[in-house]
Amino acid sequence: MNSSLAVSASHIRHQFADFLALNDVSFEVQRGQTMALLGHNGAGKSTLIKILLGLLKPSDGEVIVLGQQLQHSGQRADLKIGYLPENVSFYDKLTGKEILSYFAALKGVSKARVSQLIEEFGLEYAQDRVLKTYSKGMKQRLGFAQAILSEPELLLLDEPTVGLDPVASQFLYGKIAELKLQGCGVIVCTHELSLIENNIDIALILAKGESLAKGSLSELRKNSGLKTRLTAPNLATWVAQQPRLAAYYADDALQLDIESKSEMLQLLMSECQAFDFSLKEPALAEIYHFYMGQCAQLEVVS
Numbered sequence: 001m002n003s004s005l006a007v008s009a010s011h012i013r014h015q016f017a018d019f020l021a022l023n024d025v026s027f028e029v030q031r032g033q034t035m036a037l038l039g040h041n042g043a044g045k046s047t048l049i050k051i052l053l054g055l056l057k058p059s060d061g062e063v064i065v066l067g068q069q070l071q072h073s074g075q076r077a078d079l080k081i082g083y084l085p086e087n088v089s090f091y092d093k094l095t096g097k098e099i100l101s102y103f104a105a106l107k108g109v110s111k112a113r114v115s116q117l118i119e120e121f122g123l124e125y126a127q128d129r130v131l132k133t134y135s136k137g138m139k140q141r142l143g144f145a146q147a148i149l150s151e152p153e154l155l156l157l158d159e160p161t162v163g164l165d166p167v168a169s170q171f172l173y174g175k176i177a178e179l180k181l182q183g184c185g186v187i188v189c190t191h192e193l194s195l196i197e198n199n200i201d202i203a204l205i206l207a208k209g210e211s212l213a214k215g216s217l218s219e220l221r222k223n224s225g226l227k228t229r230l231t232a233p234n235l236a237t238w239v240a241q242q243p244r245l246a247a248y249y250a251d252d253a254l255q256l257d258i259e260s261k262s263e264m265l266q267l268l269m270s271e272c273q274a275f276d277f278s279l280k281e282p283a284l285a286e287i288y289h290f291y292m293g294q295c296a297q298l299e300v301v302s
């Protein structure tokens with residue numbers, strides 16, 4: 001068993017009555033790695049998270065979480081998993097501090113850690129207020145504090161930044177980065193692609209229960225064939241000087257694939273003495289839409 005893996009899922013299939021929610025999904029997340037779990041509404045993301053939590057037994061396939069094979073529904077890997085559900089719902093007559101203290105007691109975590117998290121998450125001023133007076137963002141911060149109470153080795157986050165302001169979202173991803181450095185594997189399910197883009201190592205894109213694409217951002221970019229755009233104020237002049245650039249010139253930019261990028265950059269710098277240009281790699285959102293579009297096209301053809 002590979003101890004550097006936080007999760008290893010092989011050929012997961014899950015059937016709800018006559019509906020196939022997951023079909024042959026396989027992926028791995030290393031300890032210290034963050035994976036974005038992406039897909040349209042109903043793609044199967046929450047179903048997969050429930051399987052990793054041991055709340056749902058897959059109809060088929062093998063799941064190993066933190067070195068432990070999950071076999072039965074209801075079997076939790078252990079307390080080393082932190083989980084933030086999509087809709088945080090705690091008993092709303094308890095105060096924020098009471099809620100965290102309750103989970104701390106369940107997980108054998110000290111009261112000092114509860115106070116530390118309340119302070120770090122900027123909830124000191126509201127810690128003695130009942131939950132029903134909390135805003136959506138405050139509840140989300142409390143939910144995230146609950147998820148990382150016991151310093152988890154695997155963190156599963158379902159839409160963690162919904163309701164958070166930009167500063168709070170940045171704080172959350174900063175916290176995730178700290179946990180990663182301690183070797184925590186992280187899976188984030190989200191539709192907020194621009195927010196997560198700079199905070200992930202790999203992504204798994206699901207559509208209709210199937211794995212459409214997976215890999216690092218650069219692997220996904222390469223496999224999609226999407227181009228990097230190079231723009232510059234003098235670009236048209238350089239293209240006129242160097243006919244080899246013309247083959248890549250479209251839409252006021254050089255449209256470069258992985259193979260042509262370094263060659264054309266070298267040409268620009270050595271032959272045109274060009275240093276004033278900007279490069280724009282395909283964003284995660286573009287990559288996502290590309291794969292979703294491909295999936296739709298396949299359906300039309302079949």
Ligand SMILES: Nc1ncnc2c1ncn2[C@@H]1O[C@H](COP(=O)(O)OP(=O)(O)OP(=O)(O)O)[C@@H](O)[C@H]1O
Binds near residue numbers: 039040042
């Ligand atoms: N208990 C259930 N019984 C029957 N079908 C279910 C059940 N739970 C989920 N499904 C179906 O399985 C599919 C995948 O649902 P899931 O909640 O995993 O999607 P999701 O990717 O998390 O979607 P969203 O982005 O909307 O949260 C959906 O078509 C859903 O209706």
